[in-house]
Amino acid sequence: MTEFALILVSTVLVNNFLLVQFLGLCPFMGVSNKLETAFGMSLATTFVLTLSSICSYLTYRYLLLPLDLVYLRTISFILVIAVVVQFTEMVVRKTSPLLYRVLGIFLPLITTNCAVLGVALLNLQKEHGFLQSAVYGFGAAAGFSLVLILFSAMRERIAGADVPEPFRGSAIAMITAGLMSLAFMGFSGLIRF
């Protein structure tokens, strides 16, 4: 149990995917303008990330490893992810138009969210088992969501600020992310491997 708790603390705070590991930054910059959309994106990412973390693990463990095809991991993982994403999108769109309104436009973006593939690859690198992979995926998504939501709330406040002309928009967002990452350095050392 503590092991899973440690994985969670580590992925959410200490080695936050966005601010420390630099994974998933494009959607982080792209869909953080409004709090509502950030929530939608967080939900969608959490779902897909956890699911694809599990699916990638299964593909690796039961297909690539037995056949000695580890070098095909990238292509098979990305395939798994693309399919999980697209399948989720179609199902959500049909079964819950309401949810689709919230999540729909974000789902395709997730395929190219490198956090998703990153989780799958890091699971390999860290030699995680099934449950560990699932928790790692979930933790990564939770960390992503936490920071994304905080960031979007901050951006909403910046929107009203008298930011110097050249810094309006993405430049100040970048700098804000930098200061966030600065603050997150405070967590370093919390988990001593």
Add this chain to the structure above:
Amino acid sequence: MSMVLTAVLALMGLAIVFGAILGFASERFKVEGDPIVDQIDALLPQTQCGQCGHPGCRPYAEAIAEGEPHNHCPPGGEATIVALSELLGREILELDEEHGEEKPRTVAVIREAECIGCTKCIQACPVDAILGAAKMMHTVIESECTGCDLCVEPCPVDCIDMVEIPPTTRSWHYDLPGRNRQLIATDLRGSVGA
């Protein structure tokens, strides 16, 4: 060679399974319709002036949905561009000046004495805001006029003016502080000392 073969077979298997799942899902979970045009149209000012290069607001809404830049509507101006940016998740742009500039809201007024009753303005008006019959004097229904000024040009005797809507005590409101600094600084003794 066998290495290549297992690789190909394994991935092909995976791909076929996934392809099949997606193909199945695409049929099973099919939906139609694109509500985004309605949402865009709802944000456009409905002046129907054509400055965006489209015959009316809805065609422009369709064009935006297709990817045309969303900064072509002068009557909507900055507010509309911002709203569209938010809706579409696009960057906020400046109004494209080739399409015109943002001006205060106006209405058409026909100088009735000069009107010859040619009905051309009636044909030009996109919202049927002009009343009149052939050879009779025409008038603009002020509350319906969108201020698109499409009726001005066709008038053969140039009797239509676009006038700014004057504020009333009901429509007037305080401006953002600091907008009219000079005014604030001005000593208004003259106007008060009646």
Add this chain to the structure above:
Amino acid sequence: MNMIARAFGWGVHPPENKSQSTAAPIQQAPVPSRLILPVQQHIGAPAEAVVEVGQRVRKGEVIAEASGFVSAPVHAPSSGTVTAICEHAVPHPSGLAETCILIETDGLDEWAERKPLADHATQSPVALLEHIRGCGVAGLGGAGFPTAVKLGSGARSNIEFLLLNGVECEPYITADDRLMAERARAVLDGAGLLARLVRPKRTLVVIEDNKPDAIRALRAAADGANVEIVVIPTKYPSGGEKQTIQIVTGREVPHGGIPADIGVICLNVGTAVAVRDAVIDGTPLISRIVTLTGNALGRRGNFEVLLGTPIGELLRHCALEDDRLDRLIMGGPMMGFTLPSRDLPVVKTTNCILASAVGELRTPGPEQPCIRCGLCADACPARLLPQQLYWYARASEFERAEKHHLFDCIECGACAYVCPSNIPLVQYYRYAKGEIRHAEQERIKAERSRERFESRKERLAREEAEKEARRKERREAAKRKAQEKSGGDDAAPALAPEIAAAVERVRQKKAARQRDDESDTGNADGSGS
């Protein structure tokens, strides 16, 4: 007497400056030579003028009739001749003009027949209400809401408290104070009449503890009457209706609701007296008590002023020292607005004219950025976050501002008063509210334009289809005829004249399309007629 005022944390203590105008009793202001009467002096629909230019009117005669449910008639404050019904600047922050009735007084001050409500003690509430409505009584404490409407909705609800608002928390203003001190009896009579209408469980007169004369007078007069006098601590803006209700009853008027929803009805003490005068004396609302104060005036005090009296004349009466004048404010320093000219009339809602001398009002320094110190939030009686409202209003983020309850702001100005950065917060809110209302109107208009555009397009399509059908029919008929006639010879000259005309029209139309600026005379099929 049980004390039911509660402690409250919000509010501010601006310097009161009330003693300047309480020295003398209420005096009668002279009848001016000219009266300016806006047809709208209240919330709701403007009244409609029922007099004509040149007509002679007598004091108390109706000159404009109420034009809707929420509306109030206007009466002639003195006798004279109507000289114009025209646009004239009205007392409004914008300084804009509205329809006014101008009367040249004849100095006779000749009353029309006064009609007190006979046997008012036995009259039905409906008759009482009608009488009040007919007398044009509107709230004298704030926004000037037609009193009969308010009482009507009170009479329909189950009212527990009738509050007479004698708080008068604004600095400088003493009109209600003097009224209560000098006409305590009338206030209580009014209260009695109002109580008959709304049948409350308790009737309370609420007064701040800085008006000992008024409290004494009312307590003396109320002895035995079924009215309680509630004294509350002095703090601005406890006189705001919602705040008074909260202090006295502990209840809050729900957002978007009215006091009657929580069993309270709140009227200014002046309004109560106006009701009394209307019912017992048959005097319609033609005058009110106005505090004339400020160091730029040689004579300060409270005056009973005819509505419509030009402020310039009042100021002259009070010996305005022009060279000392700094600001001319209608209302108090916290809620009032500056007047852009002096040729403006006293209206039903004018409780004070403040002519401040240079250096008298501590005006805000230059605006600085908000440091989010939170003093404004501490002061806000509506429990808002003024600093957030300001942030969003300034950035035109109206949606967020509304989420922070912008429309619950009563514009009391307590926040701006305490702001260390001297930010004119209220102006930001007024700007934001105005823009939001404006956008809403634009949206409604856009919606209508869309419908009209669509229906026009439909109509054109229909007409075009019909025309096309007709054309086709004619063409076929022509073909048939031609075939019958000449067996396939389709020479044009042989066509029937009306068909030739039609073909010509079509041809011309096509040509005209190519030369767009050339005008065409064949407008037989003009679509607009």
Add this chain to the structure above:
Amino acid sequence: MNGVEWREITRQGLWKNNPALVQLLGLCPLLAVTGTVVNALGLGAATMLVLSGSNLCVSLIRNLVTPTIRLPAFVMIIAAFTTCVELLMEALSFELFQILGIFIPLIVTNCVILGRAEGFASRNTPPAALLDGFMMGLGFTVVLVILGGARELLGQGTLFDGMHLLFGEGARGWRLHLLPEDYPGFLLAVLPPGAFIGMGLLIALKNETDRRLLARRRALEGRPVKGSKRVRTTGEIA
């Protein structure tokens, strides 16, 4: 493809629509591996290769795929190129391969690549697509290298440290000490916050340059004709 088009694609890739500065895509590698010039260059080159190759292939097969499987198909092409580049790098420049770590396989999810595949290559001819891929890749690499250079310089006072990882032993001597030897090193620059802040400053710099260029062009050319694109909503008036 004519010269005008050629120039336009180049301009789009390098400046106007620069994937890193304007589209804000591919940020993860951009920030993660720009601690030194050599890392930046290595990843930039790899990305450029994948981008050009996948753009070309996508363009070639653009008429073959149905919308349902478009995404997986494109992704597979990109993944194939990425894996090949990864394998090649592992074979040719092992140390760099280790330093760049998972950011090489992550080229697959570099949004620039899929973005160009979807947005450009699947709608244009192979030569244009190839050029677009190359130019976008170049634009991306240039930003990577600039950011890498700035961070390396501020963080450790050197430039082109470790170039031998990419260019062989001969490049060891390319290392420049631009700042005095006892420069304490501004650690922030090489840590994550420095990457974000540096990127923010770079974007601001581009915005400012653009603004000045625009002002100058406006001054030269004059303003566009206002309202020249208007049409009549109600058709021509007879």
Add this chain to the structure above:
Amino acid sequence: MSNAVHVSSPHLAAGGGAQRVMLQVAAATLPGLLALLWFFGPGTLFQVLLCMFFGVLIEALCVLARGRPPLPALRDCSALLSGLLLGLSIPPLAPWWISAVGMLFAIGIAKQLYGGLGANLFNPAMVGYVVLLISFPVEMTQWSAPAGVAGASQAGFADAMQLVFTGATAAGDGIDGYTMATALDVVRANRLTLTEQELLAFPQFDDGIATGWFTVNLAFLAGGIFLLWRRLTSWHAPVAMLGTIAVLAFLFHANDPDRFASPLIHLFSGATMFGAFFIATDPVSCATSARGRLYFGIGVGCLLFVIRTWGSYPDAVAFAVLLMNLAAPLLDQYTIPRAYGHGAKRSSGS
């Protein structure tokens, strides 16, 4: 008569300008500053002056770069206060360029890029501090030894000045001779290996409290009480923060006194009181509503305790505050007070 048209009510004001608030807050740091000078030598004075100088300079340059007149922006004195607060946080004998870099990030990046006073999301002084701490850890962890600790020697005025400006005294000594691990450093480094008695036997401690630091904290507490009394800041954030630290420290300490420092050490050493009353209270980067500020304070307290106890940093005021700054805008969204008339409050009269 200056009847400004279209200027809304109110026509009265009680505010004395932002600078009055800032200067009073600055004055409230005086007891703390004096205590620091007493225990750690005159170095802090140079740091404070340098930081204020660079703060004002950088603020002026930034405003000028935007093509605006610098005087109105400087008049509010907030750059001065930020400089003062950063100056109080950095080690007394740090080289002069530390304050320059710190203020560049504090004012140039954390404040002016967001639009200046009132717009910054992060506490400028703490951004400056953290940038310095992670970039120049050597310079930033060399605290002078407090007077009264065995073996501590203090740099005199001239020595301190030379150390700050040239890095060495006239005699050629570096700062090593004057520095010593702080009490919190000792706790951080030894808490897993030593018992409480052994820990408190270090010269940095005296009677279970951190020598020097205890008094410094008391002095800042006094300044803080002045702030609360003058209503220059609301009580919510500092009280919540100190309360949270006290409760957490008490619980853990009671459970295992050898592994977890006592509440007394947590509350009265390092920058606790300074942080509670002068840093966590920065109105601009704090949460907005009273409830938000309570949560903000609780958050700072929790993070401070967690990072001090399990993290890499012996003192964590700056990180804890920055981390909560980051959460403040979201807190604001969810702690909007219930406005008048919202929510069914219908208690009956009397």
Add this chain to the structure above:
Amino acid sequence: MILNAVSRSGLVLGLFAVCTVAFIAITAAATAETRARNAEMAARKSLYELVPAGLRDNDLLHDTVTAPAGGLLGNETEQPIHIARRNGRVTAVVLPVTAPDGYSGRIRLLVGVRPDGTLLGVRVVEHRETPGLGDKIDPRKSDWILGFAGKSLTDPEPPGWQVRKQGGTFDTFTGATITPRAVVRAVYRTLRHFEAHARDLPDGREGDPT
């Protein structure tokens, strides 16, 4: 209809898979050898740094015995001890060690020891010490760690196996005492461990201390 769509999507995607995978597989096959060699080289590199070429002629990487977890070496899991030989005789041993008491957690080291108990050298494999402070144990940042070469349990004497601040002979970094202390202690323990187990070395020692 459904079946049609399913099979078509499946087939086209399958086709893509075939092409792309073939492409990858061929590349993989072509580079397989180089890659394997590279990986091996990389793994050897740190060992070779500690054990100069003159001291070995065996396959250092694969000539290992297992060190159990815990004990003086302080490793969390079993780790291989690499043994260098020349002409079949042991010339050096490379021990994996974990220092548990670094400033920010464990520090993993490789310690090279000659059979006579003198140090060949020490290298840091993994650490999380504060950049700019504790990370000077990395030879890329400072030469400090190279100073261990030639030291042994008798040089200096055990009391000297401390950092200078605590009366020992080893320097510390400005502002960082804990990290060097942790490393020094770990190396000292390694030497003690080596001494205790020297007898267990697979076969004799080359060149007894003379």
